[in-house]
Amino acid sequence: MKLIKTEDAAGHVLCHDITQIIPGVVKDAVFRKGHVVTQEDIPVLLSVGKEHLYVWEKKEGILHEDEAAEILRDICINDGMRATQPKEGKIEILADRDGLLKVNSEKLRAVNAMGEMMIATVHGNFPVKKGDKIAATRIIPLVIEQEKMDRARALVGGKPLLEILPFRKLRAGIVTTGSEIFKGRIKDAFGPVVRTKLAEYGVDVIGQKLVDDGKENIIDALREFLAQGVELLICTGGMSVDPDDCTPGAIREFGAVIESYGAPVLPGAMFLLGYYAHEGKTVPVMGLPGCVMYAKRTIFDLVLPRIVAGEHMTGEDLWSYGEGGLCLGCPECHFPHCGFGK
Numbered sequence: 406m407k408l409i410k411t412e413d414a415a416g417h418v419l420c421h422d423i424t425q426i427i428p429g430v431v432k433d434a435v436f437r438k439g440h441v442v443t444q445e446d447i448p449v450l451l452s453v454g455k456e457h458l459y460v461w462e463k464k465e466g467i468l469h470e471d472e473a474a475e476i477l478r479d480i481c482i483n484d485g486m487r488a489t490q491p492k493e494g495k496i497e498i499l500a501d502r503d504g505l506l507k508v509n510s511e512k513l514r515a516v517n518a519m520g521e522m523m524i525a526t527v528h529g530n531f532p533v534k535k536g537d538k539i540a541a542t543r544i545i546p547l548v549i550e551q552e553k554m555d556r557a558r559a560l561v562g563g564k565p566l567l568e569i570l571p572f573r574k575l576r577a578g579i580v581t582t583g584s585e586i587f588k589g590r591i592k593d594a595f596g597p598v599v600r601t602k603l604a605e606y607g608v609d610v611i612g613q614k615l616v617d618d619g620k621e622n623i624i625d626a627l628r629e630f631l632a633q634g635v636e637l638l639i640c641t642g643g644m645s646v647d648p649d650d651c652t653p654g655a656i657r658e659f660g661a662v663i664e665s666y667g668a669p670v671l672p673g674a675m676f677l678l679g680y681y682a683h684e685g686k687t688v689p690v691m692g693l694p695g696c697v698m699y700a701k702r703t704i705f706d707l708v709l710p711r712i713v714a715g716e717h718m719t720g721e722d723l724w725s726y727g728e729g730g731l732c733l734g735c736p737e738c739h740f741p742h743c744g745f746g747k
Contacts, residue, residue: 406420406461407460408458408459409457410456410457410458411451411455414458415442415443415444415446416441417460418460419436419437419438419458419459419461420438420459420461420462421459421469421470421493422434422436423435423436423450423455423458424453434493435449435453438471442458466551468550468551470491470493470494470546470548470549471491473494473522473548474491474494474496475491475496476557477496477522477524477542477544477554478498478542479558480516480557480561480565481540481565481567482498482565484568485500485502485504485569485571486498486499486500486539487499487501494543495541495543497540498539498540498541498542499536499539500539501535502569502571503532503534504532504533504569504570504571504572504714505530505531505533505569505572505713505714505716506527506529506530506531506532507529507567508526508528508530509561509564510529512562513526513566515560516557516566519553519557520545521544521545521546522542522543522544522553522557523542523543524541524542524566525540525542526566527540530711531746531747532710532741570714570715570716571714572710573713574607575607575608575609575635575636575637576609576610576636577609577610577611577636578610578612578613578614578627578633578638578639579595579599579600579612579614579639579641580614580623580630580639581595581596581614581615581642582623582641582642582643582651583618588617594698594699595642596613596641598698599639599641599693599705602705602709603709606709606710607713608713611630611633612630614630618651620651623643623651623652623656623659627640627656627659631681631683635688636688637712637713638689640652640656640691640692641693641697644676644677644692644693645675652692653677653692656677656690657679659690660681660682661679661690662679662680664720664723665677665720665723666692668704668723668730669726670704670707670723670726670730671731671732672702672703672732673694673696673697673703673704673705673707674704676691676692676694676704676723677691678691678723680717687717691708700732700734701734702732704726704730706746707726707745707746708723729745729746729747730746731745733745
């Protein structure tokens with residue numbers, strides 16, 4: 406680039422967009438990169454405060470902001486995504502399908518730490534829908550060294566920073582325990598809530614079994630669902646430490662490997678997650694605490710999309726929710742566009 410007086414710009418090619426800002430009315434480019442300035446353009450340029458202009462003077466090894474932004478786009482974008490055209494050195498990336506967004510946080514920080522470039526994303530490990538904005542890239546200066554962009558590309562490697570895992574088509578079985586429900590003293594409130602949340606991700610509930618208290622009853626119901634080929638087992642009720650609450654023990658005796666009984670999340674502290682190996686598959690087994698019946702959002706909302714997307718969550722995954730794991734119970738819920746689970 407070279408800097409010239411606007412009065413002398415006729416015939417020169419602009420190397421960046423010229424933006425006009427009228428608060429509350431417009432913020433847009435009056436002239437785009439690549440525009441050849443005419444004599445008639447000069448009063449317009451002066452009216453938006455441009456007494457000097459950078460015009461393009463291509464040099465080897467130096468990239469324009471839009472060219473560099475395209476490199477940042479390429480190290481982010483993956484299948485199931487689309488990008489906007491460069492505008493003032495910025496490119497936005499949008500989801501082109503529903504799924505679970507994954508972000509390589511470590512490499513994202515490393516790229517941003519290089520300076521003169523930025524990538525901003527929404528939080529990973531949350532569901533996104535087709536059309537959602539998930540990231541934006543921008544080069545800070547008007548031009549940047551090709552060598553620096555090459556280093557950013559090499560730092561990330563061959564796998565993009567972002568990924569959208571598609572939700573799998575799963576079949577689930579629900580086991581609800583409690584003598585008060587089994588004997589008809591009260592109506593089951595778990596089933597409708599769990600079914601609704603599973604339906605959000607296309608999970609087919611093949612059945613719900615109401616069983617009396619006792620580990621054997623729970624284990625028998627779990628085995629029956631396994632025989633029917635379910636890929637997800639959900640237990641409700643009996644998750645506290647009361648003497649009659651034996652669901653966690655039943656899940657252990659059933660043979661599931663427990664990743665964690667308890668999670669640093671409210672609502673949802675008494676949540677259990679385990680896995681059962683069956684016929685070459687690993688079937689997730691969840692024990693849902695009572696809060697899932699009445700709280701708008703709980704640990705179940707944080708874990709469920711990750712499980713349906715095929716992630717094998719560990720205890721460490723659950724423990725990491727401690728920071729951000731407190732739902733504030735806002736009168737109007739905006740989840741997942743809030744701090745819960747982040």
